[in-house]
Amino acid sequence: MEEMRVNSEPARKVLLTSVCRPFGGPGEGDSVGAELFHAQVTRAQGIFSLRQVIRCWAIDYLAENIEAPCVVLHYPSERELIRELKADHYHYVGINFVVSTFHKVRRMVTLIRKHAPHAKIILGGYGTVLPDELLAPFADHVCREEGIGFMQRLLDEDKGKPILHPYAPIPAIRLYSFQQPTKVGHLTAGLGCPNGCDFCCTSHFFKRKYVPFLKTGREIYEEIRAIERKAGERGDVLSSFIFIDEDFFLYKKRAREFLDCVREGGKPLSLMGFGSVRGLSQFSADEIAEMGFDTIWTAFEGVEAGYGKLDGKNLEELYADLNWRGVSLLSSMIVGFPYQDSNRVREEFDRLMKLGPSLTQILIYFAFPRTPFHEKVVAEKRYLPEYQRNPDLRRWDGFSMHFEHPKFSAPELEALQKELYKQDFERLGPSIVRLVRVWFEGYKNLRHSSNPLLRARAEEKWELVRSSLPGIVPAMLFGPNRKARSGARALFREVRKEMGSLSAVARLKCIGSPILAIWTSLANRLRVFQQPGLLRIEHRSRTVVKRQVSVMRLQGGFQANPIAALAEDLNQKVRDLWTHVFPKRDRFEEEFLASAVTRLPDSGDDRVEGTRRSTDPAYIGPPSPSRAP
Numbered sequence: 001m002e003e004m005r006v007n008s009e010p011a012r013k014v015l016l017t018s019v020c021r022p023f024g025g026p027g028e029g030d031s032v033g034a035e036l037f038h039a040q041v042t043r044a045q046g047i048f049s050l051r052q053v054i055r056c057w058a059i060d061y062l063a064e065n066i067e068a069p070c071v072v073l074h075y076p077s078e079r080e081l082i083r084e085l086k087a088d089h090y091h092y093v094g095i096n097f098v099v100s101t102f103h104k105v106r107r108m109v110t111l112i113r114k115h116a117p118h119a120k121i122i123l124g125g126y127g128t129v130l131p132d133e134l135l136a137p138f139a140d141h142v143c144r145e146e147g148i149g150f151m152q153r154l155l156d157e158d159k160g161k162p163i164l165h166p167y168a169p170i171p172a173i174r175l176y177s178f179q180q181p182t183k184v185g186h187l188t189a190g191l192g193c194p195n196g197c198d199f200c201c202t203s204h205f206f207k208r209k210y211v212p213f214l215k216t217g218r219e220i221y222e223e224i225r226a227i228e229r230k231a232g233e234r235g236d237v238l239s240s241f242i243f244i245d246e247d248f249f250l251y252k253k254r255a256r257e258f259l260d261c262v263r264e265g266g267k268p269l270s271l272m273g274f275g276s277v278r279g280l281s282q283f284s285a286d287e288i289a290e291m292g293f294d295t296i297w298t299a300f301e302g303v304e305a306g307y308g309k310l311d312g313k314n315l316e317e318l319y320a321d322l323n324w325r326g327v328s329l330l331s332s333m334i335v336g337f338p339y340q341d342s343n344r345v346r347e348e349f350d351r352l353m354k355l356g357p358s359l360t361q362i363l364i365y366f367a368f369p370r371t372p373f374h375e376k377v378v379a380e381k382r383y384l385p386e387y388q389r390n391p392d393l394r395r396w397d398g399f400s401m402h403f404e405h406p407k408f409s410a411p412e413l414e415a416l417q418k419e420l421y422k423q424d425f426e427r428l429g430p431s432i433v434r435l436v437r438v439w440f441e442g443y444k445n446l447r448h449s450s451n452p453l454l455r456a457r458a459e460e461k462w463e464l465v466r467s468s469l470p471g472i473v474p475a476m477l478f479g480p481n482r483k484a485r486s487g488a489r490a491l492f493r494e495v496r497k498e499m500g501s502l503s504a505v506a507r508l509k510c511i512g513s514p515i516l517a518i519w520t521s522l523a524n525r526l527r528v529f530q531q532p533g534l535l536r537i538e539h540r541s542r543t544v545v546k547r548q549v550s551v552m553r554l555q556g557g558f559q560a561n562p563i564a565a566l567a568e569d570l571n572q573k574v575r576d577l578w579t580h581v582f583p584k585r586d587r588f589e590e591e592f593l594a595s596a597v598t599r600l601p602d603s604g605d606d607r608v609e610g611t612r613r614s615t616d617p618a619y620i621g622p623p624s625p626s627r628a629p
């Protein structure tokens, strides 16, 4: 790998890309796609699954903050990538990837070297936790830090400028194949997390330091308003914001200042963000609702997980208080902790179900390289033989078990995880109904509040509930069981009563939604229209960009180009069939040896520190030279 050199030549052209579609090819985990809900959260909910492609914000941030002309590609096909490489003379091609998409990177690098042999290849993103031994043959530069500063150094551009925030919305959720016309804004307030949970990739990537993109609550607020203005200029309607900051509520002073600004502004916001129980416990539920949080992703992990982030308010109280104010929760649970056996997992899951999150994620306890947990299992030689010999990196996705466990075999734990996703759906019903229920509660409880901001929030929630009514109808008909169907019917009746009469359009939508649900079921079964579409953006281009590319393209299928999408789907099916009929030894096994991942890193400098309580039997303690190889 080349040392980073400084360029004297200005305006070198940069191509930044995500990994290529299609996702879900042979050997690829079905959670590894371009969506969050459908792949990891509502994956067992069939037609009720929420569909939303999330763009790769890292490359939008990089493109916005460099001076060189740049093109950004979100989810190109290989053909589209080749076309781009041939169309221009790129000096650099940067790829964002994660561990489980590294096989795609290897293929892309072959294409880049063939079609743009002079381009230097930069690898960035959390896939770079892989050791140099694996990455070096595929890269000229590897970025294992905050990427804006890295790119500015590489291109010899001005450093230390304030970070600019790109206008990088994503389409609002598509449900039963019906695409809402609104968009969801995005803002990253900072990277990394000081909590240092032993398995956490992002926390240890930044060595347990928080890297703020916005330092004060006022800056965050102003930026959200600025993004809203940009949306207005483009004629976009933003229904909400996704707000990336690992534990927003932990930084009490900043979050409080943000709250003051929202109060001053007097307009309710609609945010989805991340917050630990510890962070959330520093604020009252009213304050969290006033800040504008609609959905909070919070960790449930496991009852005895022992992470400091789980300390704080009683969970039952926290969830109930937030739900009462229309704040829904996305709870993530981990299975496969050393203390868990099947009964224990089920007990903990029962508790989670009683908390009634609107959205649930259940992942297997596993370790990314450069985390303390990874060090521990490597040192203890606990990787299963196949992962020691040649780990399949495509399965670094939270849906496969990599180590020996005292109580579970890998197939047992993976089957249990699958069962829990199914149970979540069967016990609590479709997430869309759960969400509308929380919004409706929020509306009813806040509409007479003496706090004007909360009253305004109630109004927004009511609009949301009204517009979501057709979404409940398929749940009344096709819900997973009688209880779920009657729960949906009860909610429909309550909302209907509150609404009074239904407009003709609303009636039509209520009739149309089951038909769309049937079409969705068919498309899901045939696996057509499931892939994202290419979003291509030019930055500082010398050629005149004729028209703005619609962000909705990201959702693929009918939002992009249905004929092309269908042709691609069919092509993929033929390839899959070919692989099935003429199985050959896995190319991955033949050509690529990844055992460096399950060996201890060569340098003692890479040691990392975790935060398990010292009383926890799984606590590995502070880094110690005695554990160096």
Ligand code: B12
Pocket (backbone or CB within 6 Å): 018, 019, 031, 032, 033, 034, 035, 036, 037, 040, 054, 055, 056, 057, 058, 059, 061, 062, 094, 095, 096, 097, 098, 099, 100, 101, 122, 123, 124, 125, 126, 127, 128, 129, 143, 145, 146, 147, 148, 150, 151, 188, 191, 200, 201, 202, 244, 246, 368, 396, 397, 398
């Ligand atoms: C949004 C998100 C998604 C989105 C979008 C993914 C994407 N391609 O960006 C969706 C929902 C699609 C997604 C899916 C998955 N994700 Co995800 N995702 C995230 C999340 C929450 C935020 C990422 C983000 O946008 N941050 C904001 C941007 C601005 O910051 P950034 O990404 O850190 O980028 C900065 C630097 O890292 C660097 N950088 C990044 N890329 C590049 C590229 C170049 C060339 C350079 C120079 C620098 C650079 O510069 C940027 C600016 O400083 C992170 C967790 C987190 N909090 O970071 C997980 C995370 C990235 N996801 C992860 C995983 C595992 C997945 C999945 C495999 C899901 C699964 N089954 O487990 C799939 C894979 C999908 C895919 N196609 O790659 C892991 C990756 C761990 C790893 N080492 O592999 C993370 C870290 C979560 C975690 N803690 O485990 N994800």
Ligand code: SF4
Pocket (backbone or CB within 6 Å): 193, 194, 195, 196, 197, 200, 201, 202, 203, 246, 247, 276, 309
């Ligand atoms: S709280 Fe733990 S898991 Fe969550 S981001 Fe921070 S270190 Fe990672």
